[in-house]
Amino acid sequence: xxxxxxxxxxxxxxxxxxxxxxxxxxxxxxxxxxxxxxxxxxxxxxxxxxxxxxxxxxxxxxxxxxxxxxxxxxxxxxxxxxxxxxxxxxxxxxxxxxxxxxxxxxxxxxxxxxxxxxxxxxxxxxxxxxxxxxxxxxxxxxxxxxxxxxxxxxxxxxxxxxxxxxxxxxxxxxxxxxxxxxxxxxxxxxxxxxxxxxxxxxxxxxxxxxxxxxxxxxxxxxxxxxxxxxxxxxxxxxxxxxxxxxxxxxxxxxxxxxxxxxxxxxxxxxxxxxxxxxxxxxxxxxxxxxxxxxxxxxxxxxxxxxxxxxxxxxxxxxxxxxxxxxxxxxxxxxxxxxxxxxxxxxxxxxxxxxxxxxxxxxxxxxxxxxxxxxxxxxxxxxx
Ligand code: NAD
Ligand code: MG
Numbered sequence: 001x002x003x004x005x006x007x008x009x010x011x012x013x014x015x016x017x018x019x020x021x022x023x024x025x026x027x028x029x030x031x032x033x034x035x036x037x038x039x040x041x042x043x044x045x046x047x048x049x050x051x052x053x054x055x056x057x058x059x060x061x062x063x064x065x066x067x068x069x070x071x072x073x074x075x076x077x078x079x080x081x082x083x084x085x086x087x088x089x090x091x092x093x094x095x096x097x098x099x100x101x102x103x104x105x106x107x108x109x110x111x112x113x114x115x116x117x118x119x120x121x122x123x124x125x126x127x128x129x130x131x132x133x134x135x136x137x138x139x140x141x142x143x144x145x146x147x148x149x150x151x152x153x154x155x156x157x158x159x160x161x162x163x164x165x166x167x168x169x170x171x172x173x174x175x176x177x178x179x180x181x182x183x184x185x186x187x188x189x190x191x192x193x194x195x196x197x198x199x200x201x202x203x204x205x206x207x208x209x210x211x212x213x214x215x216x217x218x219x220x221x222x223x224x225x226x227x228x229x230x231x232x233x234x235x236x237x238x239x240x241x242x243x244x245x246x247x248x249x250x251x252x253x254x255x256x257x258x259x260x261x262x263x264x265x266x267x268x269x270x271x272x273x274x275x276x277x278x279x280x281x282x283x284x285x286x287x288x289x290x291x292x293x294x295x296x297x298x299x300x301x302x303x304x305x306x307x308x309x310x311x312x313x314x315x316x317x318x319x320x321x322x323x324x325x326x327x328x329x330x331x332x333x334x335x336x337x338x339x340x341x342x343x344x345x346x347x348x349x350x351x352x353x354x355x356x357x358x359x360x361x362x363x364x365x366x367x368x369x370x371x372x373x374x375x376x377x378x379x380x381x382x383x
Contacts, residue, residue, distance in 0.1 A: 001026075001027065001028070001029050002027060002028050002029070002093060002094060002272070002273075003028075003029050003031045003090075003091055003092045003093050003094070004017075004021065004028050004029065004030055004031060004092055004093075004094050004095075004096060004272070005030075005031050005032040005033070005034075005053075005086060005087060005090060005092040005094070005095045005096065005111070005116070006018065006030065006032075006033050006034070006095075006096045006098060007034045007083065007086070007087055007095060007096065007097050007098055007099050007104065007107050007108070007111075007122075008034065008035065008036075008096075008097075008098035008099035008100065008104065008121075008122070009033040009034065009035050009042065009045055009098070010035040010036070010037075010038040010041045010042055010045070011035075011098055011099075011100060011203050012201065012202050012203045012264070013096075013098035013121040013147065013203075013264060013268065014033075014035070014096070014098045015041075016264050016265050016268055017096050017098065017119075017268050017272070018030075018045060018048075018049065019265060019281070020265055020268060020269050020272065020278075020280060021049065022048070022049075023279070023280075023281065024278055027273070027278065028272070030049035030050070030051045031051060031052055031053065031090045031091065031092040032051050032052065032053040032054065032055070032074075032086040032087075032090050032092060033045055033046065033049070033051045033053075033054050033055075033086075034054065034055040034056070034082075034083050034086045034087070034099070034107070035054075035055075035056055035057075036056070036057050036099075037057070037061070039056070039061060039064055039065050039068060040068075042054070042056070042065065043065065043068050043069060046069060046072065046074060047069075047071065047072065050072050050074075051074050052074055052075065052090060053074055053075045053077065053085070053086050053089075053090055054074045054075070054076050054077070054086070055076075055077040055078060055079075055082035055083050055085065055086040056076070056077075056078050056082070057078065057079065058078055058079070059078050059079070061078065062076045062077065062078040062082075080106055080107075083099075083106070083107040083110075084106060084107055084110040086107070087107040087108070087110045087111040087114070087116070088107075088110040088111055088113065088114035088116070089114070092116060093116065093117060094116060094117045094118070094119060094272070095108070095111035095116045095117070095118055095119070096118075096119045096121065096147070096268075096271075096272075097111070097118055097119065097120050097121060097122040097125060098121040098122060098147070099122055100122070100124075100203055100205050100206070101122075101124050101205060101328050102124045102125070102128050102321075102324060102325060102328065102370050104122035104124060104125050105122075105124070105125045105128055105129055105363075105366065105367075106363070106367075108120070108122060108125045108133070109125075109129075109132075109133065109136060109363055112133070112136045112137055112140055112142055112144075113136065113140060115140055115141070115142055116142060117142050117143040117144070117145070118137075118142060118143070118144045118145065119145050119147050119268070119271035119272060120144055120145065120146055120147055120148075120271075121147040121148065121268075123148055123218050123219060123221075123222045124218065124324050124328075126221065126222045126225045126226065127218050127221045127222060127320050127321070127323075127324045128320065128321040128324050128325070128366055128369075128370060129321065129360065129363065129366045130221065130222075130224065130225035130320070131225070131360070132360060132362070132363065132366065133225070134225050134228075144226070145270075145271035145272075145274055146222075146226055146267070146271065147264070147267055147268055147271045148219060148222060148267070149245045149246075149262070149264060149266075149267045150171045150172065150219055150223070150245055150246040151219070151222060151223060151226055151227075151246070151267075152245065152258070152266075152267030152270055152271065153172075153244075153245035153246035153247070153257070153258035153267075154169050154171075154223065154226075154227060154246050154247075154248055155226075155270075156258045156270065157246070157247060157248040157256035157257060157258055158227070158248055159275075161248075161250070163227075163228070165250050165251050165252075166227075166229070166233075166248055166249070166250060166251070167233070167249045167250060167251050168229075168233040168234065168235055168248075168249050169223055169227060169229055169233065169234045169235070169246070169247070169248055169249075170235050170236075170237055170246060170247040170248070170249060170255070171216060171219055171220065171223060171234065171235070171236050171237070171246050172236075172237055172238075172239040172242070172244050172245060172246050172247070173213060173215075173216045173236055173237070173238050173239065173298065174197075174198060174199050174200070174210070174238070174239065174240055174241075174242045175213075175238045175240055175296075175298075176197060176198070176210040176211040176212075176213065177193060177194065177196050177197060177198060177211055178193075178194075178211055178302070179238065179240060183301070183302060186302070186341060186342055187340045187341060187342040187343075188340070188341075189341045191334065191335055191337065194207070194208055194211040194334070194341055195207050195208070195211075197210055197211070198240070199240075199241075199242040199262045200242065200262055200264075202264075204335060205328070205331055208331045208334060208335065208344070209327070209331065211341070212303070212305045212341075212344050212345055213298070213303035213305050213306055214305035214308075214309070214327050214344075214345070214348075216236050216298075216303075216305075216306060216309075217305045217306050217308060217309025217310075217312075217323075218309065218324065218327075220234050220236065220306075220309050220310065220313070221309060221312070221313060221320050224313060231310055231313045231314070236298050236306060237295050237296070237297070237298070238295065238296040238297070238298050239293065239294065239295050239296075240294060241290060241292070241293055241294070242262040243259050243260070243261070243262070243285065243287075243290060243293055244257045244258070244259050244293065245257075245258050245259065245260065245262075245267075246258065259285060260282065260285050261282055261283045261284070261285050263280070263282040263283065265280040265281060265282050266280055266282045268280075304345050304349075305344075305345050305348070308323060308345065308348060308349055308352065309323070311352070312352065315352075315357045316357055317357045317358055317359045317360055318355070318357050318358050318359070318360050318365075318366075318369040319352065319355060319357040321360065321366055321369040321370055321373070322351060322352060322355045322357075322369055322370075322372070322373040323348055323351075323352055323373075324370070324373075325369075325370040325371075325373035325374050325377070326347065326348040326351035326352065326373045326374075326376070326377045327344070327348050328374070329347075329373075329374050329377040329378060329381070330343070330344040330345075330347045330348055330377060331344060333347070333381055338381065339381070347377060347380060347381070348377075350380050351373055351376045351377045351380060354376055355372070355373070355376075
């Protein structure tokens with residue numbers, strides 16, 4: 001029986017994780033859940049999985065949740081200290097990090113320091129603090145399993161191989177809803193156009209990131225840290241069908257890939273049960289039905305976010321954290337109708353141009369860089 005904590009249980013990844021847990025009651029027990037809003041869903045999750053501890057963002061939500069619950073009442077915590085306690089102070093052996101954005105960083109670090117293995121969906125954690133987090137993972141002897149489908153594919157394609165034999169990692173990208181959209185009209189797309197992802201159903205922030213391809217940019221940085229791979233050995237190829245989830249090319253010319261119908265339950269389950277595999281309910285892959293798999297080089301004029309991500313790695317140290325925080329602010333501004341779609345990346349670049357990268361020696365320094373970037377980006381927005 002594996003004892004699990006899920007940070008961000010009401011989100012897209014959190015819900016899919018709980019689906020797997022529900023399908024395998026003999027394998028998993030839920031110890032703690034945390035969520036932002038959506039107290040109604042959290043209440044139903046508490047009733048179904050009886051966690052000992054729950055954490056929500058505000059004191060008000062904690063009080064409300066307490067009133068909503070009648071039967072089993074877990075300990076209800078709130079705020080960042082509550083998230084930290086839920087992530088670290090239980091007897092869970094694994095923590096699923098599925099909060100969105102750099103808000104997930106502090107709880108994930110708390111879990112690592114408490115010796116919990118991590119199933120990592122929250123890529124922003126590695127983007128903002130890759131070096132620090134990987135050092136902590138090593139120091140505390142914990143395992144870090146990727147949930148992101150591309151990184152799970154790479155991880156699966158690396159099984160049984162020595163790192164030294166790898167030539168490069170090839171991350172696949174669907175290209176999102178605007179892969180073939182007229183370039184001159186891109187500045188006028190609506191929020192709902194940008195939220196219509198062709199292949200994956202995900203939270204709002206990552207869906208917009210997929211439309212700008214900043215998501216792939218963040219994933220390049222995530223891969224850099226997870227697999228200790230220099231950026232010049234991480235390539236991106238557009239593959240609109242999202243059947244090949246990523247590949248590893250070896251020095252002998254062999255390329256290993258992982259394929260499947262796009263459904264996050266597969267990579268989530270692999271992270272939860274590695275090295276075992278369990279049933280997930282994912283639709284079987286029928287290649288004859290799909291018929292064609294196609295591949296293209298990404299167009300950097302259409303998707304300048306990719307260039308920014310490589311640049312942030314080249315500038316190094318605090319720059320990826322700054323890029324990540326600027327992206328979070330810009331995506332929120334787009335979602336609330338304050339800026340145009342094409343302004344997202346322009347705004348991030350402006351913030352990056354104002355930043356002098358410096359080494360990040362502690363979690364506090366990461367959080368300061370993140371805050372600096374948010375303030376600068378909001379200033380540029382005229383807020
Ligand atoms: P989501 O928006 O659906 O869910 C986010 C969860 O975090 C919710 O439970 C929300 O209540 C909680 N949350 C939000 N802000 C919070 C805060 N300030 N403090 C505490 N909790 C907070 O997001 P998602 O799509 O599930 O994505 C979660 C993470 O997984 C992201 O980092 C995303 O990049 C990554 N990821 C998601 C997918 C996917 O298919 N959804 C795939 C790969 C990676
Ligand atoms: Mg991904």
